[in-house]
Amino acid sequence: MREKLQHVAGRVWLYPHDPDPEAIGACVGVIADDRGSVLIDAGNSPAHAREVQQAIAAEGLPAPRWLVYTHHHWDHTWGAAAWPDVEVVAHSSAVDLLTAEAERPWSHQYLRDQVALDPKLGPSFRARALAVPDFGELAIVLPHRTFDDALTLPTGVELRHVGGSHAPDSIVALDPGSSVLLVGDCYYPPPFHLRTDDDGPDLAMARRLLAEKHAVSVDAHSAPRSGS
Template sequence: MRFHRLAGRVWLYPGDPDPLAVQAGVALVADDRGSVLVDAGQSPAHAREIRAALHAAGLPEPRWLVYTHHHWDHVWGACVWPGVEIVGHVSGRELLREEAARPWSHRYLREQVRANPRLAPSFRARALAVDSWDDFAVLPPTRTFTDEDDLPVGVRLRHVGGAHAPDSTVVLVPDSGVMLLGDCFYPPPAHLREPDDGPDLALVRRLLDDHYDWYVSSHAEPMTRAQARAQVDGA
């Protein structure tokens, strides 16, 4: 797997298309003043692969790490990215502080699944993703915002919330015409999902903007504006 340029300064490292792997893709906004990494990888091992691919592509090391939201497959690789400022919505900070206090281990994962079998797909993927818990840590954001935040390299963060996660954030790169959506329009996580829950296409419709040519969610191929509009108009 390697980084490929989507448009302008935006590079993508795709995740695993197998939904059982629960492996989100990440993006890098490359800048000589310090790049912005969007999401951290779903485990230390995944993050190390991403970091090796970044070096192989000759891309600048990240100075900021932005969480699109607090779910494990977007943040569990953060401990592999030294020296970055971690940026996320203020509501995600408290959620990740709670996650950081859990006694993560393969034994703990098994105990949680026995207590709540609906957790099995997610927790099985976590067990496969993390081969050692020795140096593992869940890291909350060190810089938070409420509505919007602007990083000094022309990247804007906008909180959108939604049913998938209360802290869902989209990342805007205006000079490249790219909007990184994270999982913001997805239904709630599987263990919380009800039969009638589906994608929030109304949220995507509100986000569509003629200034942006590309819309990127974390678990799918990038969409052009025309493709995104066709999806929401045809639903």
């Protein structure tokens, strides 16, 4: 296990990102509520999801009832099959993107073959191979509920579509009472294999989010940032 859950603020907890850049292990947010906790992202594999489950149990937090995908990329969704009894929520555009991913014949040989065809896939696909030793347990889970612009969950967690060049289905999740905004990878540049020399972080989006002046903001591959 990487480490235990970190308390961010209010009812928001975080299973932190993997600091090893080759692992591509995004953080997982937990917004605790007696009606059922809200997970922000699923983990990058069933094994990663099980680590988070153990950490939630160790803290005595309510079991998750909702699982929100900040976007469709593998390191945010491949752990979903290991989460029982949750409703998966995502932007409507994630459905076709995840359906296409589910139709690919994922295996270690497939990863090697794809990297041979496009070496730029190497960092991502090597990380997938490390994350999933047994592809027999991988199942890509499509969302059970989708939305277009915004959605508020029964626990008060607010979801909002922001899009961007990293992933068109990117959303942010706000817990108003805790003043914590979880942004996934929304302002990141495109994935490495699609990136050009002119691509960089979406600074305009980052500034818009900072201007909302939440107490803490969390992206998926960095430590939480206090203030704005």
